[in-house]
Amino acid sequence: MNTFRSAWIQGRTGNVTQMHYARQGVITEEMRHCAMEERLDPELVGAEVARGRMVIPANIRHPELHPLAIGIAARCKINANIGNSPLSSGLDEELHKLQLAIRYGADTVMDLSTGRQIPEIRQALLRNAPLPLGTVPIYEAVERVSDVRQLTADFILQVIEEQAQQGVDYMTVHCGVVWDVLPLIESRITKIVSRGGALMAQWMLYHEQENPLFTHFDRLLEICTRYDVTLSLGDGLRPGCLHDASDAAQFAELRVLGALTKRAWEQDVQVMIEGPGHVPLDQIEMNMEQERLLCHEAPFYVLGPLVTDIAAGYDHIASAIGGAVAAWKGASMLCYVTPKEHLGLPNAEDVRNGIIAYKIAAHAADIARQRPGARERDDEMSRARYGFDWNRQFSLALDPERARAYHDETLPNEAHKSAEFCSMCGPRFCAYKLSRDVTTRYQGVAARLVPDFCPESAPDGS
Structure with a gap:
């Protein structure tokens, strides 16, 4: 078994978050590793983690992990979603998807399994994952009961702790879907498109109670401090179409997430903010700025965003366009979209196409932001x-x-x-081959006609 971090995490007890160590002035091995990978000073990494503008998802129960940094000072990361459904896929298929994600360059993987064998699949993924692994715990909680109405706050938190004990590095929790924001979805075409957000809203309306993850947020934070689970505060009311983008519901939830971010930081818990899914191209920069202001510069993790709603079968392209702009304007991680988005469970080839589309988007943004060596x-x-x-x-x-x-x-x-x-061109029409001849002949002609000719003085420097 690969235990890359075993020596690093040995003996860590109490509050073991990377933010806690950074705020104590301790530069951990994880921070040094990330600094080396990003070509940054370790002290800068420590300062960014302490400030909350960078996260290093690194559960102490995941010794196989090779840590990475997510934040505006680091290169843009991409996440690949995998996981089974009640209708398709099993452990072997999900392990194959993990290997493909690693092979084609995903930075993190989320196990979004909603079918059978969820703990067994997650365990296998963790023990074979050198990259951070995320989950949406409410999926497993719902799968383990016959009806969402049977869920209790205690049971949801029990599932969260079980996943933390296994080694999950970051978790999407939809704590911002609260009573006050629910009326704001009425004017939307697609209402709630987040599975987690819809499940929390359904629970709230069945029980006529506030969101249990909001009510018991301090208990959630206590779990995070003991294992160093990074919270990915989910956008349960993200827009699911261009019509719904940048509306009152989206930004009301974002304000709640900003307040919860400050509460998490008071306990030294690392936080990312999840961002919108469908946004017109001209609204992306404004969305990035609003997140920065309302959520105090916590790293922004965005799904796409898709810049059109009519690219069914090609949504990996429609969303990679938005992802490139989002990352250029401040997003720290992009969640990939596959060609099967809105149509079905992605297979191995869909995973490959989604990852490569998003590697292109993230790399283009890194170039635009002039990151070291990009x-x-x-x-x-x-x-x-x-x-x-x-x-x-x-x-x-x-x-x-x-x-x-x-x-x-x-x-x-x-x-x-x-x-x-x-x-494409063949031997006679290749522009590169022709330009070599042009360059050689030009230098010969220029040297003959211009006595003081020097190639370095040519207009193009050639």
Whole structure:
């Protein structure tokens, strides 16, 4: 068994959150590891965690974890959702999805299982996951009773603690769906589209009581301090279509989440804020700014957002467009969307397509924010392309297997890996090949016609 952090977490007791250590002036091994990965000073990482602007989801019961940082000072991360449903998939399929998520570059994984064997699937995932694993505990709580009305606050918190004991690093909890905001959904087309938000609202109306996770928020925080579970405060009233975006319900809930963030920080509990799902392109920047102001700069974790509602079958593209803008304007982590969004449970190929779409979005945002080293890989790719180094191009691609396969569909022979053309242009029409000749001839002509000609003085520096 891989126990990457075993020595680090040995002997930790009491309040063991990364925020607690950071506020004591302690730079943990997790913080040092994240600093090295992000090319940041460890003291800066500690300061950002202490401030609440960065989180390191790292449950002390997850020794297999290789920690990572989520925050505006770090590169943008992406999450891949996996998990079974009552109608499809089992343990082997979910482990395969986890391996695909790792293989194609997801930074975190959420197990959103709602079918059978939820604890067994989660245990297998945790023991094989070097990346942070998140859950939505209310799903398991509901699956373990015959009717949502049978749920009690004690039972929900029991499920949360059981998941924390297993090693879950962060949990989505819909604490902001409170009585005062429920009337605000009436003008919406799609009302409540969050499963967790809808379940909490259903419970509240059945029992005519306030949201139990809001009422017992201090008990939830106490669990988090003992295991270092990062709270991902869920947007139970996120907009599920463009019509509903940026409405009163969405921002009323966001204000509640901002108040709960301050309460969590008083107990040194790490917090992320979950953000909207469907937002017109021109409203994304405003949404990022509102979260920053209302939630005190806690890291923003957004689903998409989807910038159109009519891309069924291609929602990974519609949402990656929004995700790139959101990350550019301040989101710290993007939750991927697959082509099956709104249509069905994603399979392995859907997971792959969703991850790659979001890797592109996050990387584009990192370049736009000029993060350290973000563009180095792009420049290396450009050099490999101009040099017809096909194998280097494959290795630099976000999906090397797909890049190689597309190239080899038409030019499969090994000799073609050194050819100075591809099947798009062929040997006579390749612009790179032609421009090499142009450059060589231009330098010769210029040297002959301009006595003091120097290549470095050319307008393009070539």
